[in-house]
Amino acid sequence: MVPEVLLALLGVPGEVITLVPATSDGGQERFRVSPDLPFLEPPERASLDRLVSLGYAFRCLERFVAREDEAGTTMATLPSGPDASFAFNAPASGGSLYRRALAAGVSEVLATYESAILRLEQDILRGVTPALPAALESALSGFALVLPALHVTLRPVIERPDLKGAPLLHHLHAAALAAGAPQLEAALRSLRARCYRAMYQQLLAWTVHGVLVDPHGEFWVRPVEGAGGDGGVYLGDFDESGAAKATGALGGNAPGDDGGEREWHRGFQVSLEALPPGVELPAAEAVLFAGRAVRVLTRPRGEFAGGSLLPDAVASRATEALRGLARVEGEGNDGEFDRLAFESTVEGIRAPVAARLGELVVRDAKLAKHLEALRSYHLLGRGDFFQSFFEEAASLLAVPPRANTAEADVAAPFAAAASKSSASDDPLLPRFRLRFVSPNQGVDDTGAGAGGSNVQKRGPNVRVPSYDGWDGLELEYATPWPLGLLLTRSVQRRYNHLFQYLFRLRRAALALDDAWFALRRKSASGTLRWTTTPGSFTSGHGVKGFGGDGAFQLCQRVRHDMAFVVNNWFTYLQVDVVEAQYRAMIERVEASEGDFSECQRAHRAFLAALTAQSFLDLPSVSDVIETIMRLAGNLLAVVKSLPSDGLGEGVGEETADEIEAIGAEFSRQSAALYTVLRSNRLANDPKAPFLRTLLLRLNFNGYFFDNAAKTSSGHDAGGSDAPSVRSSASSMKSFRSGWGEAIPPMPSLSLKRGI
Template structure:
């Protein structure tokens, strides 16, 4: 089995027998020395330490060095122990390579015997050099030169190809590289391994996604002058400092590039203004322009028309002063309609992101923005609908005043009922919109900006942004165990939109009655100008009100809408998770419609509405 680490082990093994061979030569030289007899003095045999005696003269003689079984055992004890340990290490690493092999050698380091510890450490010093070289090349140059698959950092695409699969288009930051734990030496901790992975990954990201290869090359050239990683006792203390220094420089460089060259903050603010409806004048202009088109069936909507209306809304608001790059990224999205969907159900805005920003704003992240947009868009649609209902009811009041005193009682009662329902719904929509726009969005935005500017690497920046979106989705009741609540909210919106239908139908009936009265008045005027009676015998006198049948039908529908709305609102406020989200307590307090609306105030609703 080949590989740089195995070659290093082979070199370390080849150095160990040298001392052993020297010992064998000494022992063989002493075989010719005769063992002293009992009459000889100074015999080293009595040496209690068992050491070979020094010769009495240069030529040897009695008392000179000689071998005995005891002396041979003493001399061979240490070398044999080393040879046995060497054999054990060789056997245990026979089927291993790379970091796994180095880790296997490291496992013998923790021994109580100082001699064994020193021997293993000496072996490890040589075996880990190739791994350290690969780490240094990775953290300084972002290069993986690993022909034998020995390094614990692996290219995910190459790994898939080796396994026989096709390499899809991977997210370079999240999926481009991974840790192969089988090749991770035991002396490198998991946090340190992740830091090493991120350091090289950051360099690759700078080069491949940020087009910052020149800086990467300059940094790699400077790194050539740095010394090799120092280590002792198998713990590699110097490696942590090396990785810390390398990570700090590349992480800061990447953040500087994202914030300055690629305008991370500007894009976040742009999405807050347009996808989260923070640019009020633009959203109002867009809503006014889109309404005729979005009232159509989804299949009848032209995407080209929507694009043109989007551009018109930009020019009609302060969005026209926006940076060109931002406006080019702002686009219309039209989903496929299902059944009776209208344009309101399929329309949304999207914000295109390219690399390197697409690494932070992934398709999944943009879908989360879309969910928030749809909630806010429905709130704006409901607000716009209620404003239109109020405008229609205000015009109806003026028309009814032309009917004369003590007339139009049925129409006026429906007018008051419509105003009452509209006021209740407006109270709900206004407070819910305030809660989402200010308490949720602005609160989460403040936390996000603080965390984003304190991030020390791309992972922390991504985490800050994901935490920001998660806070919005959670507080807006878009994720978690709130499916029932969201369904109730959709039904409440449906009641709001149905109310406009009731108001429009009432408007049609009142306008019809007004036209009949106007025609009758003109007829009377023509007759009187000719000198005749204004109303002849047998002429039918039109009623100054809407027909009884139409009144009953409209009232029935309005009552049903009002009753359904009250039930849904009570269920909605009851099901709000106020225990989990303390901010919702203030929303529930503001939505206390039982206290807010009273029967006594219902009669004065008309005057209050028109005065506002």
């Protein structure tokens, strides 16, 4: 009988120790002593039943180990270099690195148990140990608690092949905390340490070589499938020259000209569900950062192509740090995961990689020069260039764009302006080009059309005021590698919001300047006499419907008031917002000492401040500015339609009504702007300090708000509410368009008072 008991202890049932199958009423499969042995006393039978339960646990655990070994036979060896294949990134249907590591730990426990059974057999044969159930049970007492408990703990793992990765580690962690017995807790910690060792192998491949070895989707760094609406995942497929191979369109640039954006921002992300116990989100993001930085530094492109930019010493230190951490946790810490040691090791790996990446982006790639170029062109900082451009493109912008040729049409004045201004010596100017996206040409990432003459909504909280049919103009910037890490498509969209805003405001201001020149030319041929006071006329003739002022004087007064608001608004944006925030950002970048993360935060803060202080996130303000800009274009069209004799006899009643309507509408918009800017909501808003700067510019002599307050009180006295911004914007459709075209009339405004 003893040989059969010993075989049963190794998981092999026979005639004496039989396998009892599971029953339908909930009875579980188990080993038991055959009931056909009458010579066994009940105590001996009970002792043998307890003893052979070890054999059944061994049988189940051994089958688990064999199954995991079989599932892992197709696994390739660990990649060890930066040029390793990326085939390890695709999740496989079965298997698990963590389960294989667990199976290896269980195999060690079973091997120890097998050795104990062999020693017991030898002791029985030599007569050292009596062949009695009690003696056998006493000899194997060290396994009586651990082996069955391990089987019970791992039963969910055995029954669920999909329990792997972080859920498996959480299961082992909870089991170790609930173990109670020191022997069982130590065994579970040892098994958990085995799984963590697999995690460290993945960590080593990712943070040292930039290779994601995760065939079963268990690591917390995951490839981004599809990358949203911006194309497929970019996983480092390069040609011989070091440029990215074509994988799909990306904006207006070739796929290889994204500046490294897809690799950095769209390739990988942290999966919260895959975080194991003890690994917090900041540490996981530090690991993500380190791996992405290694991928960037070991696969340079563009002018940096030719070899790895990551020093070998950095990779060697990171390798030693991770191996030391795994060794300490596996041997010197009883398998307990040390969170502080892990985070310290991760930071020790991240810091030198981040320093080298920051050095590459800030110093080697000359980040400051590219930021200066974006300020000069996207934010209209190079004034002489844009002044030349508007002069060259004046006739082109005065007529509606032709969607098929608009982009080519503006290219000529853009190039001419470059040759006639200080931009002629700018080596970065060729990276900029004007693009025209008509409303019907496509939809941007936010779902809004990229162009249009009415409402333009870019992003969830940004509204760029519209001006005319040339609203589809955008400024594209070809980002060099590795600046795509910082200047992403999303960032360039935000720059384009500001470019279009400033560009349209500047066009409105130029329209008002053109109206002034047109009035002066027309008056020069008539009897109107100019005074030394800007905006004033004297004339011996009156105009019907205008009292004694005359059409020319009324146009000039309306133009002067509009120009005051538009020019001060534009000056506020360029001086108090763009210039001030740009200097603050440059100071932060210089003080960062090449820290890439700090540079990224400084640039994000810069863009956020520009959007907030420009009030682009307040639709009510954007609506007012949009209407005022369109009024400027309408006023220019009216001025051009005035007779050139300067007397005004040819000014008809319809034109007179139109001039008065423009002036009255501007007064209403001034009142609306006054109401919004002085509202209690904005007074308690974080924008309040910047709002005071704007109010100081607009109201330094008290005229703007005094006039707006009078207009507002006039409405109140008349029993009507304050003007609605959106309704007044729609009423502009009754005016003449900016190109002198007739627009279907709206209901008559019947406004017969001056400003």
